[in-house]
Amino acid sequence: MSMSRRTAAWGRILALLLCAGWLAPAGSQEARIQLGTPIDEDQLSGFDLIAAPDGSGMPPGAGTARQGRSVYELNCLRCHAVNGEGVSGNTVIAGGDMRSEESPLRTVGSYWPHASTLFDFIRRAMPADAPKTLSDDEVYQVTAYVLFLNGIVGEDESINSETLTAIAMPNGDGFVDHSHLH
Numbered sequence: 001m002s003m004s005r006r007t008a009a010w011g012r013i014l015a016l017l018l019c020a021g022w023l024a025p026a027g028s029q030e031a032r033i034q035l036g037t038p039i040d041e042d043q044l045s046g047f048d049l050i051a052a053p054d055g056s057g058m059p060p061g062a063g064t065a066r067q068g069r070s071v072y073e074l075n076c077l078r079c080h081a082v083n084g085e086g087v088s089g090n091t092v093i094a095g096g097d098m099r100s101e102e103s104p105l106r107t108v109g110s111y112w113p114h115a116s117t118l119f120d121f122i123r124r125a126m127p128a129d130a131p132k133t134l135s136d137d138e139v140y141q142v143t144a145y146v147l148f149l150n151g152i153v154g155e156d157e158s159i160n161s162e163t164l165t166a167i168a169m170p171n172g173d174g175f176v177d178h179s180h181l182h
């Protein structure tokens with residue numbers, strides 16, 4: 001291959017890379033890549049789901065474990081089994097003991113420090129195969145049911161944003177708060 005043909009070949013490769021966007025001239029990124037479309041407030045509310053331990057972000061609604069049982073049977077049982085016993089290590093959501101001499105089993109009851117996180121997590125991520133399909137009331141109901149399975153609330157105790165954030169979880173003091181050091 002002569003020198004000029006080789007130069008021409010490299011020139012074509014360079015041109016191709018530029019077209020494909022792999023060698024972008026600085027600053028041109030935004031102008032050229034036009035992925036996605038802007039979302040509106042309604043769509044945004046589907047992402048903005050943070051329910052914090054201080055009660056912020058908890059929606060209106062309420063439910064008891066008795067109501068949550070059928071929500072559980074319909075939406076959760078297939079992966080979390082009867083009484084939250086689970087079908088594998090990471091689907092066990094009741095029982096467990098963090099202070100055990102054996103390898104500790106982390107569950108909602110044994111490990112999670114805040115009940116609000118349970119609400120947040122279920123509303124955001126469960127059922128794992130159809131997240132965000134439950135109404136806020138159903139999430140309150142099934143949250144109450146999971147707490148009931150862990151012996152934390154009674155079957156007819158109504159769970160809402162206020163009662164949920166007031167619950168003292170069994171492992172609530174099992175974490176060291178370093179925030180005062182900063």
Ligand code: HEC
Nearest residue numbers: 075076078079090091093106107108122126127128129142
């Ligand atoms: C298709 C299977 C599936 C369904 C249905 C399902 N889950 Fe899950 N769930 C999982 C899996 C898998 C995990 C573990 C995820 C991980 O460790 O990242 C999990 C984790 C959880 C956890 C956290 C457990 C922990 O201690 O980390 C909770 C709580 C939970 N699910 C509640 C529910 C509830 C309530 C429902 C019904 C509304 C539900 N899940 C439906 C598969 C499922």
